Amino acid sequence: MTKHGLVIDQERCIGCQACAVSCKQENNVPMGQFWNRVLTEGGEKMDTPSGGYPEDGGSGSLDMQYQPTACQHCENAPCVKVCPVNATYTRDDGIVEIDYDKCIGCRYCMAACPYNARVFNWDEPEHMPEEGTGDVEARPQGVVEKCTFCSHRVDEGLDPACVVNCPADARIFGDLDDESSTVSKYIDKYETDQLLEDRGTDPNTYYISGEMSPGRPQTSDKMESELDDVSPWSDGDDDVPSKEADSAGGESSGSSHSVEGGEIPYATPAKSGGDD
Amino acid sequence: MAANTGSSRVAIPSFSGKGKLWIGLLVALMAAGIAAWGYQLTTGLIATGMRNVFSWGLYIMMFVLFVGLSAGGLIISSAPKFFHSHRYEGFARLGVLVSLACIIVAGLLILPDIGRPGRIYQFFTSPDFRSPMVWDFGIVLLYGLLNLWYLWLLTRRDLAARGSALALGFKDTEAGRERDRTLMFWTAAVALPTAVALHSVTGWIFATQVGRGDWFSPLVAPVFIAKALVSGLGLLLVVSVLADRYTNFEVDREELTSLGKILGIFLAFHVVYLLAAERLPHAWADHFEFWAIMSNFLIGDSVYFWLWTVVGGAVPLAMLALPTLRKRVSVIFTASVLAVVGTMFEGIRLVFTGYEVANIDSAPGISLGGEYTGITTDIWATAGSYTPTLVEIAVTLGIIAFGAFIVTLGLKYVPIQRVDAEPSYATDGGKQDQ
Ligand code: SF4
Ligand code: SF4
Ligand code: SF4
Numbered sequence: 135m136t137k138h139g140l141v142i143d144q145e146r147c148i149g150c151q152a153c154a155v156s157c158k159q160e161n162n163v164p165m166g167q168f169w170n171r172v173l174t175e176g177g178e179k180m181d182t183p184s185g186g187y188p189e190d191g192g193s194g195s196l197d198m199q200y201q202p203t204a205c206q207h208c209e210n211a212p213c214v215k216v217c218p219v220n221a222t223y224t225r226d227d228g229i230v231e232i233d234y235d236k237c238i239g240c241r242y243c244m245a246a247c248p249y250n251a252r253v254f255n256w257d258e259p260e261h262m263p264e265e266g267t268g269d270v271e272a273r274p275q276g277v278v279e280k281c282t283f284c285s286h287r288v289d290e291g292l293d294p295a296c297v298v299n300c301p302a303d304a305r306i307f308g309d310l311d312d313e314s315s316t317v318s319k320y321i322d323k324y325e326t327d328q329l330l331e332d333r334g335t336d337p338n339t340y341y342i343s344g345e346m347s348p349g350r351p352q353t354s355d356k357m358e359s360e361l362d363d364v365s366p367w368s369d370g371d372d373d374v375p376s377k378e379a380d381s382a383g384g385e386s387s388g389s390s391h392s393v394e395g396g397e398i399p400y401a402t403p404a405k406s407g408g409d410d
Numbered sequence: 411m412a413a414n415t416g417s418s419r420v421a422i423p424s425f426s427g428k429g430k431l432w433i434g435l436l437v438a439l440m441a442a443g444i445a446a447w448g449y450q451l452t453t454g455l456i457a458t459g460m461r462n463v464f465s466w467g468l469y470i471m472m473f474v475l476f477v478g479l480s481a482g483g484l485i486i487s488s489a490p491k492f493f494h495s496h497r498y499e500g501f502a503r504l505g506v507l508v509s510l511a512c513i514i515v516a517g518l519l520i521l522p523d524i525g526r527p528g529r530i531y532q533f534f535t536s537p538d539f540r541s542p543m544v545w546d547f548g549i550v551l552l553y554g555l556l557n558l559w560y561l562w563l564l565t566r567r568d569l570a571a572r573g574s575a576l577a578l579g580f581k582d583t584e585a586g587r588e589r590d591r592t593l594m595f596w597t598a599a600v601a602l603p604t605a606v607a608l609h610s611v612t613g614w615i616f617a618t619q620v621g622r623g624d625w626f627s628p629l630v631a632p633v634f635i636a637k638a639l640v641s642g643l644g645l646l647l648v649v650s651v652l653a654d655r656y657t658n659f660e661v662d663r664e665e666l667t668s669l670g671k672i673l674g675i676f677l678a679f680h681v682v683y684l685l686a687a688e689r690l691p692h693a694w695a696d697h698f699e700f701w702a703i704m705s706n707f708l709i710g711d712s713v714y715f716w717l718w719t720v721v722g723g724a725v726p727l728a729m730l731a732l733p734t735l736r737k738r739v740s741v742i743f744t745a746s747v748l749a750v751v752g753t754m755f756e757g758i759r760l761v762f763t764g765y766e767v768a769n770i771d772s773a774p775g776i777s778l779g780g781e782y783t784g785i786t787t788d789i790w791a792t793a794g795s796y797t798p799t800l801v802e803i804a805v806t807l808g809i810i811a812f813g814a815f816i817v818t819l820g821l822k823y824v825p826i827q828r829v830d831a832e833p834s835y836a837t838d839g840g841k842q843d844q
Contacts, residue, residue: 166789167462167779173772180773201772212620218543219532236532239455239525242543244465248621248769250776254465254525257456257780275454276525330769333620 137228138283139310139338140297141317141326142202145346146304149174149181149200153296153305157204160268160284160295164259169251169281170204170296199343202305204296205230205251205281206329206337213243213252222278228310228338229283237277244278248333252280268295283307303349310338320347418568418825421657422818428656433818436811443808446801447522455525457801461778464765464794468802469523473516474757475641476813477550477612478634479750480512481605482642484557486669487564488598498669500662500827501650503564507820508649509642510557515813517550522805542615549608556604560597561824563590568825576823609634622764629688630760636680637753643673644749649817651743657821663739670742674730677749681723714759722752765794 149172157163157170176183176198188194207230214222214230221236222243244252258275266272270286273279284294292298297305308317317340320326324347326340422429450457460467483505490497498505521527537544562569562576567587569577580586613634616625647669653659686707693707710716726745735741768776768791775792798806820826 164779166777168777171774171777173770173774175772178773182773201770203770212618215538215540216543216619217538218541218547219529220536220538221532236529236536237526238529238532240523240543241465241525242541242615244462245622245764246619250463250768250770253462253777253779255454255779256458256461257454274526278525330621335620 135226135311136309137311137338138207138288139228139308139317139340140207140283140294141306141308141320141340141342141347143304143306143320143324143342143347143349144199144201145343146302146349147172147200147202148302148304150301152299152301153202156295156299157281158267160287161270161282162261162266162268162272163279164255164261164272166260167253167255167279169253169279170202173201173203175199175201201329201341202296203249203251203329204339205247205283206249206335206339207281207283209336209338210334212246212248212335216242216246218242225285227288229285229288231282231285232277232279234273234277234279239276239278241278248330248335252278254278297350300350306347306350316351323347417829418565418572419658419827419829420824421653421659421821421826423658425822433815436815436818439811440808440815443805443811446804446808450522450801450805451527456780457799459797459799459802461780461791461796463768463776463778463791464796466523466761466765467796468798468806469519471754471758471761472806472810473519473523474612474634474760475754476512476516476519477608478638478641478753478757479645480509480516480553480557480642481609481635481638482644482646483507483509483512484560484601484605485639486643486646488560488601491594491598492602494595498665500660500665501646501669503561503824503826504650504653504659505646506557506561506564507817507824507826508646510554510561511813511816511820512642512645513550513554513557514816515809517554518809518812519806522802522809542611542618545611546615549604549611553604553608556597556601560601561820563593563597565824565826566590568828572825574823605638606635609638616760616764619764621769623767624763625760627688629684633680633684633688636676636684637756639676640673640680641750641753643669643676644746644753647673647742647746648750651739651746653821653826659821659826661739666739666742667737670730670736670745673742673746673749674727674736677723677727677730681719681727681752685719685723712759712762714755714762717755718752718759722748722750722755726752762796765796768793 151172154168154170154172158168161169163169174180174182176185181198183196183198185195185197186192187196207228209228211222211224211230214224217223218240219236219238221233221238222230223233224230239254241254244250244254255273255275255277259272261267261272270282284292284296287294293307294305297307306316306320308315310317310321312318320342321340324342325344326342328337328340425433458467483501485505486498487502487505490499491502521530524530533544533547539545562578566577566580567582567590570580570582610631613631616622617627617630619625647666650659650661650666654661689707693703697703697706710719726748729741729745729748730736736745771792773792774790777789778791779789
């Protein structure tokens with residue numbers, strides 16, 4: 135069995151928000167919503183430490199850490215257990231996912247999730263640009279959505295967008311059931327925590343703090359640039375796997391956005407040549 | 411034979427000018443509610459005050475209240491039947507009618523809370539039996555049908571005698587009366603555990619949740635039962651005093667006082683005992699000095715807490731505890747109103763304790779999916795806050811007006827009391843001593 139998990143090395147994380155932004159972009163997350171947030175553990179505001187400066191008689195106890203937070207893909211996921219209509223379910227590979235066709239929008243799962251990982255489309259979702267971004271079909275008004283571990287990418291053997299886009303290599307994705315995987319080894323070797331461990335949700339997301347790990351090695355089968363038909367530099371026309379992704383990920387072909395095959399988040403084919 | 415010779419009474423033979431005004435008011439409220447819901451359907455739940463952190467609001471708070479309110483009538487009418495007693499017979503039919511209206515209101519309140527009401531059929535096609543909501547959905551449905559059946563069972567002989575179409579072709583016969591008596595006993599026997607299940611399952615919707623503060627407590631289900639008893643009986647007393655005043659429905663003063671006393675006992679058990687049982691362990695564990703423990707135990711946190719415990723608890727309890735006071739109808743009425751209002755604030759407080767604080771509240775927080783109306787201008791929040799919008803209030807009032815409409819129609823078309831004799835003889839379904 136496979137059990138996908140994520141290790142986040144908080145010692146490596148530099149708080150650059152790249153994962154939060156690439157998640158939003160890759161998954162076509164509506165305006166006003168985030169599936170992945172980089173929180174500052176420390177002061178009252180973002181990017182501010184707690185404690186006092188060492189000068190002028192201060193305590194010299196400044197302390198700050200970043201905690202990127204998205205769905206933790208809990209093993210004992212309360213959101214799955216409360217969903218009255220089986221819209222939220224756990225896949226065989228451990229990913230907790232939502233069937234947006236089934237979701238009635240009761241928001242019981244939002245009450246159930248201790249991590250506030252879920253967001254609800256209170257009105258007609260707005261996208262920038264209007265036709266959407268990334269490689270996932272937009273969700274309608276009135277449903278709950280959240281991080282999918284980029285299941286559409288995982289199904290293709292790719293790492294999640296936030297993982298490949300982390301410039302600090304602080305995010306490591308892999309199979310927790312495989313003892314030789316990097317995630318398993320890091321959990322074994324470094325001091326890791328799960329968020330709100332006392333709630334018994336048993337998340338498949340682990341946070342390293344204390345000693346810094348070597349970070350993310352290449353854990354996909356291949357480097358993305360080696361997958362000949364998924365070159366990030368291609369013009370999009372020959373992005374074969376996007377069609378596979380459509381069937382594998384259960385995405386309908388009539389996706390509402392015009393960006394096809396843009397699973398590589400560096401530059402979407404529709405905007406090829408652009409520098410975003 | 412009572413059923414043949416005696417006659418039954420409907421509370422409202424025909425609508426007077428005032429009655430028509432009342433109906434007009436209800437219809438206006440319902441129309442406004444439908445319009446508001448239509449508006450909410452087109453704009454989405456953004457029209458409400460709910461956002462990502464505070465994702466359940468007025469609809470669920472009122473759902474909790476009305477599920478509780480639906481308890482009183484059914485219990486007051488079925489508990490004596492179960493013990494073959496004629497106590498409170500005068501309240502039996504009105505009680506079931508009020509219960510029925512309340513459970514319909516509760517069920518309807520869920521609809522506007524659903525993001526995609528068109529998909530509600532998924533409850534039947536794809537249910538997950540681990541979800542307390544599936545159980546609650548089932549039991550609300552069952553409870554509604556049970557009330558409907560019970561009301562009809564209690565009144566069908568009188569309906570038949572009056573030639574009402576609502577008798578559905580049922581005939582009033584000797585053998586039929588005998589059978590109805592057995593049926594009533596068994597319905598009462600089923601009604602009591604169903605009521606207990608209804609309130610427990612509704613409590614468990616909250617009590618099973620590890621992520622929402624005080625919700626995760628084994629006490630929630632018993633507290634829901636207690637508050638159903640308090641608010642349900644309170645509402646029944648309110649409605650019967652009003653019906654006595656404005657319609658031909660007649661309240662037996664002695665029974666009213668006796669029920670008032672019972673309400674006092676329920677209140678004492680609920681607001682004094684259960685609340686203390688819930689708070690003391692936390693106060694004790696969190697504080698060290700004797701007075702710190704005591705003050706933390708006695709002094710509540712939010713304004714909803716005070717509205718509930720003092721206005722809805724201590725005050726009505728004091729009113730009902732003094733024998734000189736509780737003989738007055740006006741005192742019983744006021745105490746009952748306060749008990750219902752207090753329970754409402756208890757439900758509001760419960761939802762607030764779940765959403766007010768986010769477990770992980772580091773900056774910038776949680777994206778809201780739209781700003782909290784009038785509170786923040788950005789999309790982030792580290793805590794929940796909620797104020798219902800006019801749309802929510804209008805929809806809720808519309809649904810409550812529908813409940814009042816059902817009660818009014820019931821008073822008009824259902825023989826709500828027997829007039830031929832004393833209560834013990836009159837409405838027991840033909841089981842008089844001969
Ligand atoms: S983090 Fe929340 S949404 Fe994700 S699996 Fe756990 S409970 Fe469900
Ligand atoms: S909002 Fe949707 S996914 Fe969440 S519990 Fe309700 S039906 Fe399930
Ligand atoms: S795994 Fe994908 S969906 Fe989840 S936070 Fe990362 S980019 Fe977003």
